[in-house]
Amino acid sequence: MPWRLLFRNVLGHPVRSLLTIGSVAVAVFLICMLHAVTSGLTRTLSAAASNRLVVQSAVSLFVDLPLSYQQKMAPVPGIEAICKWQWFGGRYEQDKGGFFAQFGIDPETFLPSYPEITIAEGSYDEFAKNRSACVVGEALARKYDWQVGQTVPILGTIFTRNDGRPWEFTVAGLYKSSSASIDEQTMYFHYDYLRESLETGGASGPQGVGVYVLRLAPGTDPLGVQQAVDGMFENGPQRVQTTTEAEFNRQFVSMLGDVPTLLQMVGGAVLFAIFFAVLNTMIMAGRERTRDLGVLKALGFTNGVSAALLVAESLLVCSLGAGLGVLLGLVLEKPFQVATAAFIPGFGFDTNTLLLGAGIAVAIGLLSGLVPGWRAAKLTTVGALREVG
Amino acid sequence: MAAEIDIRSVTKTYHRGGEALRVLDELDLQMEGATFYALMGPSGSGKTTLLNLVGGLDHADSGQVVVGDTDLTDLDGSGLARWRAEHVGFVFQGFNLLPVLSARENVELPLLLAPLSRQQRREQAERALELVGLADRMDHKPRELSGGQEQRVAIARAIASDPQVILADEPTGDLDRTTADAVLDLLQRLNRELHKTILMVTHDPQAAGYADKVIHLDKGKLGRIDDNRKATGTGGRS
Structure with missing residues (x-):
């Protein structure tokens, strides 16, 4: 595997690489934050005491x-x-x-x-x-x-x-x-x-x-x-409604709507947007390198290596983005914790949050690299060399 | 051992826009090892197609292409890739250097496929660059080199893994006369001093003058073979 070529290809277009890394970083940061919110809500609810009941008006909490x-x-x-x-x-x-x-x-x-x-x-x-x-x-x-x-x-x-x-x-x-x-x-x-x-x-x-x-x-x-x-x-x-503390907390949170579902939808939309952005970048990179891929094949590199080069490049860019996004999240975790403490006392990153961010970035990297990688593997050497660079 | 190339009744047809174009038509051709061949003919006569078949970049529709002891028609895609890595070096008209790598790194590329240490790869690449007279340009990127220098780097890359056969497709097509002559001199030296078998496609009769023999193709068939050595009494242009 020509690793040096892989790194040089990433560094060869610094602006494009930085923008892609930045996009992935922002997406991973957002996903981590959204996950921290939903898991914070879950933690808050599950930490409720079982020996406390809350009595409220059956009409509304505001009565x-x-x-x-x-x-x-x-x-x-x-x-x-x-x-x-x-x-x-x-x-x-x-x-x-x-x-x-x-x-x-x-x-x-x-x-x-x-x-x-x-x-x-x-x-x-x-x-x-x-x-x-x-x-x-x-x-x-x-x-x-x-x-x-x-x-x-x-x-x-x-x-x-x-x-x-x-x-x-x-x-x-x-x-x-x-x-x-x-x-x-x-x-x-x-x-x-x-x-x-x-x-x-x-x-x-x-x-x-x-x-x-x-x-x-x-x-x-x-x-x-x-x-x-x-x-x-x-x-x-005044009729009353008596609930456990956990149920009361759940109802309180649900007054804002189905927060976890809403956050998951936002997270999903962000993921799709970033996936298509990275995919577009990688398809562009693959097309630009058609001739280079032809040269590599002529020199004796297999179709698998040609494909792996693009998949690895995509993985590298996304991994760097993931690292940056997680780091940004860790830096901003404390200020967010303070800002959301009144609503989500359980807000915070845990191992699952970090693994989720990293896992999503790897998945985006892999999927975005597979399309141009597949094309690279299917290219004939003669056809690739004929491509006007 | 220098390679002999044996083309046996090879046919190759391309299909474009629903039309079948027979580029090589039952071609029979034998080439000696350690000889510098120029391949000439009008456009569409099958020169580049023949070069691609000899280099294992493409498969013949029928017939056999045997280089040295290897029948290329028996090899699949990955078998051909392995064979290319060990036995053949390519020089292209547009140089085809990878722009993000330095001259040395470009030359090192084919060596990544050989069982060599990093140090050995580096030394071998440097030797190849010294041989083509670019010892002082090793760390330059292709965009920092002239056309002639780029082509010399491409030649260094072609010989870095010490293949028996060097295939050159219009290697001087993008160069001015003086630079072209320098590149052709270099190819001739590789043939004479290192006994490489060289097959060079060219439209330029002056370039063909550097070869030992000139093969003329016409409509996918062998026209004639001129022996420059007999004509000059020495062997190609000196």
């Missing part, structure tokens, strides 16, 4: 539940703790375009219900004691350079203060999460702080609770609790 439901559900056998969750939908005053989630929760039941969460800095007791305190994820604190003890102004978009000023929360602690289903970019504060402000006329916004999270006692049959809770509010005033 609040009455506050009184907490007391009514408390006696249901198997429920160990109930934690209110209310979506706040605020913006940090210094970064109005930025997004992160804020939830009003019950401090006394929140941390015991989520053993995946640990306080890395500050004190959860301080948080529990102080009505206007909050705990924030380490990643969020890093993003805005928030310190424990600092007061952060948050502008409400759903819940607005009637004096026109932002809400003020004092950071009492920074948490970290050991689970893919819980991100480190969220702010948790006292639900009661919000409720009192609404009740005293200090703020305006919808009354009620977004969802209730039920922590089940060990050995409890979740289905029994689900049926009991759903049955309890069958006749109103």
Whole structure:
């Protein structure tokens, strides 16, 4: 195999080679990213706890539940703790375009219900004691350079203060999460702080609770609790839907549409586009080298070597592209992780992602090289030499 | 041992646009080894076709082409490729050097098919280039060489693996007279000093004057064979 000729052929058209390598790199990068998103979603869903149920309105997640439901559900056998969750939908005053989630929760039941969460800095007791305190994820604190003890102004978009000023929360602690289903970019504060402000006329916004999270006692049959809770509010005033945490997460993701299928379709379209681009390049390269192939055959190189030269060239270009694409992905993995942490806490490259990127590039290289390779093998020496170069 | 070439009742027909064109018609021709032959004739007389058959680039429709001890009609495509690598060197009118490789690398190409180490290949290619007077142009790409130099690199490539037969198709067709004479001198030297059997297709009577014998083809049949050695008393143009 004339390896030197192979490398020289690639280097012989530097612009074309670089453009092809660049196209493959972008495609591999995109495929890796899309795979990281879909596998991140899967990880997030599969990391959901089995001993937590989520109670939401049967109408929609956007319809609040009455506050009184907490007391009514408390006696249901198997429920160990109930934690209110209310979506706040605020913006940090210094970064109005930025997004992160804020939830009003019950401090006394929140941390015991989520053993995946640990306080890395500050004190959860301080948080529990102080009505206007909050705990924030380490990643969020890093993003805005928030310190424990600092007061952060948050502008409400759903819940607005009637004096026109932002809400003020004092950071009492920074948490970290050991689970893919819980991100480190969220702010948790006292639900009661919000409720009192609404009740005293200090703020305006919808009354009620977004969802209730039920922590089940060990050995409890979740289905029994689900049926009991759903049955309890069958006749109103607000019907509820009780689901496992995994199912709730799945429904939340599916509100955006069938994300994995959508991403697979985008990935497939990218693959096809790049495959045809590389195929076109390789067919062009094969045609340009018709005479060279004739010379090689005249010198005694077999049809197989002539074909292998083009297949190997295609593989080389695609492999370089794959390497570059994977490298780009690895470099940008962290920033993407930060950007998507609120939606896909499990986002990240794994071995499968990298193998998928590399495998796709090799497949494109092989398939794109086979067409001109087949033509090269079929060329007669005399016909190839007659070709006007 | 220098090759003898035996063409026995060879016929070759091409089909173009539904029309059958018999290019070689029951041709019989015997060529001695270590002899420089020029092959002449009008266009379409079958010169290049005969060269391709002798070089194992094409198959005859009928008849036999025997070079040395090998009957080429018995060999399949890969058998012919192996045979070409060992026994024949080609020089083309358009030089046909690979533009991305240097002169040395072009000459090394056929040596990749021989059981040689990298060092041996390099040395053998350099010897061939020295023989054609291009020791100082080894690392130049074809585009950095003149037409005559390119053709000399092509000749070095043809002799690098030390084949018995060198086939040249209009090797001076793209060259000016002075350069053409230098190339023909070189081919003559290869015949006289290294005893290569050379078969050269040409339209140029002056080029044919360098050969020992001139074979004239006409409509796919043998016309006549002129022996320049008898004419000059020495053997071709000196």
